[in-house]
Amino acid sequence: MNEEKKSGRIFDWVILKRLYRFVRPYQGRFYLVVFLILLAALLAPVTPLLIRYTIDNEIANGNYQGLTLMLLVMVVVLVLQAVLQFSNTYLSGWLGQHVIRDIRIQLYHKILHLRLKFFDNTPIGRLVTRTISDIETLADVFTEGMAAIAGDILQLILIVAVMFWTDWRMAAISLSMIPLMLLSTYVFKEKIKDSFNEVRTAVSNLNSFVQEHITGMSIVQIFGSEKIESEKFSAINNQHRKAHIRSIWYYSVYFPVADVIAAAGTGLVVWYGAREILQQEVTFGTVTAFIMFINLFFRPIRMLADRFNTLQMGIVSTDRILKLLDSDEFTANNGTYQPETLRGEVEFKNVWFAYNNEEYVLRDISFKVNEGETVAFVGATGAGKSSIINLLSRFYDINKGHIYVDGVDIHEYELGALRRDISVVLQDVFLFSDTIENNITLGDPTISREKLAEAAKLVGVDEFIERLPGGYAYNVMERGSTLSVGQRQLISFVRAMVHDPKIIVLDEATSSVDTETEEMIQDAIGKLMKGRTAIVIAHRLSTIQKANKIIVVDKGRIVEQGTHEELLQQEGAYANLYRMQYKEMV
Template sequence: MSLEKEKHSSGEIVDTQVLKQLYRHVKPYRLQFYFLIFLTVALAALAPTRPYFIQVAIDDYVAKGDGVGLLQIIYILVGLLILQALVQWAHTFYSGWIGQVIIRDIRINLYKHLLKLRLKFFDNTPIGRLVTRNVSDIETLANVFSEGLAAIIGDLLQLVTILAVMFYIDWKLTLVSLCTLPLMIISTYIFKEKIKVTFNDVRNAVSNLNSFLQEHITGMNIVQVFNREEREFSRFKEINREHRAAHIKSVLYYSIYFPVAEIIQAIGIGLVVWYGAVGVLGMELQVGVLISFIMYLQLFFRPIRMIADRFNTLQMGVVSSSRIFKLLDNQEHIDNEGDLRPDSVKGNIKLEHVWFAYNDEEYVLKDINFEVKSGQTVALVGATGAGKSSIINLISRFYEINKGSITVDGNDIKDFELGILRKHIGVVLQDVFLFSDTIFYNITLGNPDITEEQVWYAADQVGARKFIERLPGGLQYNVMERGATLSVGQRQLISFVRAMVYNPEIIILDEATSSVDTETEELIQQSIDNMMKGRTSIVIAHRLSTIQKADKIIVLHKGEIVETGTHDSLLEQGGFYTQLHQMQLKTMAI
């Protein structure tokens, strides 16, 4: 079990391609988005009003002893505070609301997209990484709207508004106030660059951690069987150490930046107080102006301190967005452009000159040619890696062939609507996967058109009724994760029922009885024979005794068909099939 560490570039803050893709998801909610922009502008406009009215109150009313005028100013200030609180509430609510509805839509689109991807994609992509894309990365994307983009626009507008008012009131005092601004900008830029890299390291560490945990929890039986607990625990501690180190580095940068920013702001206020005090003593400056400038300066530096954090929130969102959109742009899906939707098929299957490779041109199937006529049973045999499972995967279009053609009733399988094609093919795999739900759900997979009567009928066909009825709740028995509360044989029987409940015309059994004990195999073999009657059947089996009655046996070796015939005729040839048969007889004798 290997885990490839995920690497990503930190990217640019403003990625126009990503922003365009984001805007496509914003468009359905553009009225709310425009309202959010209006609220952002309103907050920026309200920001300098309090210092201004405090200045007016001190210079025009307090200094002159005008109590009535002062009371009016107080009323205005209270009204502005209430208005600002309401606007701030609406801004916070709508920014969060837009973020949540957009990530809901993106998460739905992403999962819908994953459902259409080829199995080849999942073969090459760690599941933990896909979980990170669907959960952590999308949650980070929500912050682009609630704490990133809208907040940055608001901060920038607030800076411009405050600066304009300060220059309007006293341009000399404004220039003094801005003496420390270059220091603040430099320190903010350094912090932004450092924290940007650190945040990206954190995202990579989270993705690697998720991938490791998913893979090793799923494969815990292998870890324990081969006594690898200590080794895998050491690897987990190393990955966890990288995760911790990335977080601690970000904490370190925060712990340095904010005290530095406070010191720079304090120096700026000190300069304003010094210069303003000289002006007040020289009767060149009013006290209210000095007090308002101290307030303006605090309002001015606060968004500058926060803007670095906002930019990095936006950067994290852009990085997460690029990952998500890269996955959404992945074209490794199976084309579903066929329009054939027959209610039933006869089941004639034909493979002509089929070549297939999982990777590039490393062909695992080479020039495969055979036909299965309606109602026939054809068995595929061969050593591990001969290409048996690849053939049945191609018939169901889980993978696409590289060359050649596969037809059902004379029609290319690409001409069928994908869901209809698979509806007519019942597949029972060797590795049975059951969801943490009831037996009824695992058989119907939530299909509302399937009734309990149909499930029981299918269960009778494969001899599964007795063991299901013995379970507490019967069909409503919860099998827990991956069917942990059932035996291997019971899980296999459920997979038979799951295949039969759709009454398919074509049955594919991929070593379906290889994990079943001999007693259980004998119990269900007759049921399988009954199930195959009147249906086209393709069987893969290591136990040659289960396929002796097959109409045709195809022997595969290294991706090629080397022999074809019935059980008796192949034994007479004395070739590959005879060798496999003799090896199995020796194993049974032992």
């Protein structure tokens, strides 16, 4: 949560330099935006000077032809300023959207390649904030950030220089209110910065809460916790509301105060200028120009406070995004070995593994699965069975020991090459809000409809799919909510088969299906396992009795291994599990 509250420095040149790397592909437009902003700043003092000249020379002398000419010149200047403003707004917005598109793609690519441990430790809502809200903040950096600030500062410098060049005494009177304006701007900037940080923290908390509770809505409703969760959401939402209202309050106070200070400056100019006009020390045109100068001077000052906060929030957001992009802690070390295919031999050798520090969930695990064999793991919940298969696919990295596939350490494999030949069917099936076909192929263009239909037929679900509206084009909705648990399980089994793996992993793959569906899957398993290595984790011992080897895991250690008959004869842990599950048959 500390990083959510970090305010950041306004000019963090290291971060700005990193951000410029994303601008580099569009540097032509970037420099064009900078040039146009600076040109607009240069034109800002021109209009008051033209009006001063027109009043003192053309109007005072009754030169209507000259007056007409000057009006045309002013119209040209105003049109040019309007064109510059349009160009700045459009080009800076165009630049910002292209840059954040590139950053968002890179960030999402990074997230796709992070290890599961990262997602265990990071709220999803925070990742949503990084990928959407924080990156959106960067767009404002280009529309109201460095270039705009530089333009405002240049405009202030030019206006002050022109004011003193025109009449230093009136310039001093005009600028006498600057200390009050700077003080109020500084106070506003600090207050609004804190409120913005509170808003961003509240947004992140809202994202996390809503995502988590919508995903777990079934639990909320099963236990009748709607009122409790509603109250929790109201509390978080109130924090968000209060933070926003606080920022609105600061804006509501600051801009009227700034207007009053600017009006006071104008009043001083009118009072002093009127006196000087009566004494014929200054002209009416000069006083009119100074009134315009004051408006041109105080407007950028009012905007600078907002722009500085925008830039500061952009720096904070960029810092968070870059930290995620730079993070190597949760990025799996990728090897280079890319065999065309795997044979399917798996060996664990003295493997130790802990999710957190030294709290080992696997202790000195050693076993070997020969090519084409079926090995089953059994044991109580939390014994470490699922951890074993997570390590095989390198979803997590081991602490000690070695894991070999076809005699090669898995760290030497290119991750894509390793996982390409390992298909996993999990107990908790996840389906995307998409068609059945895309959920099975996962968008792989090399998988034809014929191959898809063949795999579905092998599992025995082709008729069930064809009966759905649209068949393989049927949208299963979010998490497959329109399908039963058993149907989702079967779809995931087809998904594993269609990728034609050399190693198939079944993690409680039949625990959520009825007896008839289980028999269907067992028949398909027999066809699928032919010529492939299979690792099966199951509570139902009936599904693994024909395995070449059964390994019993207890508290992270292998306590027994052998065939079904051998383990029953040992009268150990497996025999106890068997009797407990089939005691009515003993």
